[in-house]
Amino acid sequence: MNDIKERLIQIGRPKANELKQLIKEHGDHVIQQVTLGQVLMGMKGVVSLMTCTSKLDPEEGIRFRGFSIPELRDKLPKLNDDGEPLPEGLFYLMLLGELPGKDDVMHLRKEWADRSQGIPGHVFDVINALPKSAHPMIQFNTAILAMSTQSHFRKAYMAGMDKQDYWDPMYEGVMDLISRLPVIAAYIYRRVFHNEKYIDIDPSLDWAGNLAHMMGFDSEEVKRLMRLYMVIHADHEGGNVSAHATHLVGSALSNPYYSFSAGMNGLAGPLHGMANQEVMVWIQGMLKTLGSEAPSAAQVEAYARETLSSGRVIPGYGHAVLRKTDPRFTVQLDFANKYIPDAPLIQVVKTIYDVVPKVLGETGKVKNPWPNVDAISGALLESYGIKEYPVYTMLFGVSRALGVLSQLVWDRIYGLPIERPSSQNFEWFKNQVR
Numbered sequence: 001m002n003d004i005k006e007r008l009i010q011i012g013r014p015k016a017n018e019l020k021q022l023i024k025e026h027g028d029h030v031i032q033q034v035t036l037g038q039v040l041m042g043m044k045g046v047v048s049l050m051t052c053t054s055k056l057d058p059e060e061g062i063r064f065r066g067f068s069i070p071e072l073r074d075k076l077p078k079l080n081d082d083g084e085p086l087p088e089g090l091f092y093l094m095l096l097g098e099l100p101g102k103d104d105v106m107h108l109r110k111e112w113a114d115r116s117q118g119i120p121g122h123v124f125d126v127i128n129a130l131p132k133s134a135h136p137m138i139q140f141n142t143a144i145l146a147m148s149t150q151s152h153f154r155k156a157y158m159a160g161m162d163k164q165d166y167w168d169p170m171y172e173g174v175m176d177l178i179s180r181l182p183v184i185a186a187y188i189y190r191r192v193f194h195n196e197k198y199i200d201i202d203p204s205l206d207w208a209g210n211l212a213h214m215m216g217f218d219s220e221e222v223k224r225l226m227r228l229y230m231v232i233h234a235d236h237e238g239g240n241v242s243a244h245a246t247h248l249v250g251s252a253l254s255n256p257y258y259s260f261s262a263g264m265n266g267l268a269g270p271l272h273g274m275a276n277q278e279v280m281v282w283i284q285g286m287l288k289t290l291g292s293e294a295p296s297a298a299q300v301e302a303y304a305r306e307t308l309s310s311g312r313v314i315p316g317y318g319h320a321v322l323r324k325t326d327p328r329f330t331v332q333l334d335f336a337n338k339y340i341p342d343a344p345l346i347q348v349v350k351t352i353y354d355v356v357p358k359v360l361g362e363t364g365k366v367k368n369p370w371p372n373v374d375a376i377s378g379a380l381l382e383s384y385g386i387k388e389y390p391v392y393t394m395l396f397g398v399s400r401a402l403g404v405l406s407q408l409v410w411d412r413i414y415g416l417p418i419e420r421p422s423s424q425n426f427e428w429f430k431n432q433v434r
């Protein structure tokens with residue numbers, strides 16, 4: 001079935017009614033006890049959001065609508081048998097909860113290519129008004145906000161739309177926004193790093209393939225990497241900073257551009273998405289300090305200890321939820337082992353993987369000493385010729401749109417209310433234990 005919107009509300013309406021009924025009948029049901037430590041240490045483990053697109057297991061990693069990454073690589077449609085799944089298919093799965101057929105994915109590919117053509121000129125003027133030295137995430141997010149002049153949601157709201165129909169203009173905005181992000185990201189990349197030599201979209205290509213193409217990479221190898229990158233970064237349940245911020249701002253009925261922009265501001269933090277750039281800065285700093293392109297395990301260990309003793313984190317390691325090696329790290333390592341087994345940077349990443357978990361474990365405080373997605377993604381991009389670290393978080397952001405924006409459509413289908421938890425001062429917390 002190609003009419004996603006029709007299918008979406010066919011599935012969504014009964015679920016929204018079911019949710020209302022659940023709250024009405026069981027709203028007082030106690031689901032969890034919350035400790036003082038949880039609240040004051042980042043609310044870890046406090047179930048306080050409803051997210052249907054994906055779920056993170058501390059041991060096993062992410063599942064998108066129940067499917068692990070290896071399962072997705074097997075089941076989602078690809079352009080050819082030895083390729084990577086198309087991100088269009090993952091979006092379809094996250095939005096509808098159903099595996100797409102190849103036709104569904106090709107239809108979405110075409111729809112996004114069509115929608116991507118409509119970016120208003122002022123968006124590029126706004127980007128061009130920024131200095132090229134502005135970090136790509138500043139330029140990216142400014143462009144996202146500038147695109148909100150076209151918000152279907154805002155127009156419909158101002159026109160007095162019935163609130164049970166909000167999901168419809170939200171869906172339209174989400175589809176526009178997702179289709180346009182690769183154009184914006186590639187424009188910023190070419191502006192900053194390729195002398196403003198822009199490359200037009202090729203409407204015959206898929207969403208991720210087009211991103212590679214517009215960035216100036218036309219080989220099948222880079223397109224394959226981009227499809228993998230766009231799939232694995234797409235979602236990580238609802239509590240991570242980018243997803244949570246998008247959802248929170250959306251709960252005020254802010255349009256999808258405002259909401260996604262909030263998420264991207266969070267992704268730009270070094271403890272979240274910006275860690276992929278930080279990892280490369282850390283690795284390059286280490287190679288320079290050690291004067292070697294292939295440092296030994298003992299050298300890497302000493303460098304890691306030095307990082308810790310100077311009060312800094314080792315980027316790419318640790319996680320707020322995961323307690324094992326991130327499967328997104330593993331799939332990228334497998335990809336590198338298959339296609340570029342001799343790439344020098346991948347050898348460095350492997351040496352780091354051999355020693356850093358032990359060093360972090362010895363601190364006795366790091367809850368997860370294992371690598372996360374960011375520990376290898378930059379080394380992979382650089383090995384394929386995308387060498388400009390400041391764009392790595394922006395590429396993450398393009399992918400993250402798939403998950404957080406499909407959830408935003410569901411937030412409006414469910415009619416979720418404004419989010420407004422309670423806060424207390426320090427005295428209040430002390431009084432709880434007196």
Ligand SMILES: CC(=O)SCCNC(=O)CCNC(=O)[C@H](O)C(C)(C)COP(=O)(O)OP(=O)(O)OC[C@H]1O[C@@H](n2cnc3c(N)ncnc32)[C@H](O)[C@@H]1OP(=O)(O)O
Nearest residue numbers: 271272275313314315316317318319320365366367368372
């Ligand atoms: C896509 C993503 O967002 S994945 C995460 C990307 N971020 C990074 O890779 C940055 C490095 N990692 C970190 O800073 C952390 O592990 C985070 C932010 C990911 C998780 O933070 P938390 O849930 O607070 O981790 P945790 O409970 O294990 O922290 C306990 C202590 O260990 C420290 N710690 C955790 N990870 C690391 C690390 N990689 N290097 C050094 N110290 C670390 C914390 O800073 C904290 O120290 P403190 O008690 O002195 O404040």
Ligand SMILES: O=C([O-])CC(=O)C(=O)O
Nearest residue numbers: 235236239240241320321
């Ligand atoms: O889950 C988290 O907190 C961080 C993360 O890995 C992501 O958002 O991809």
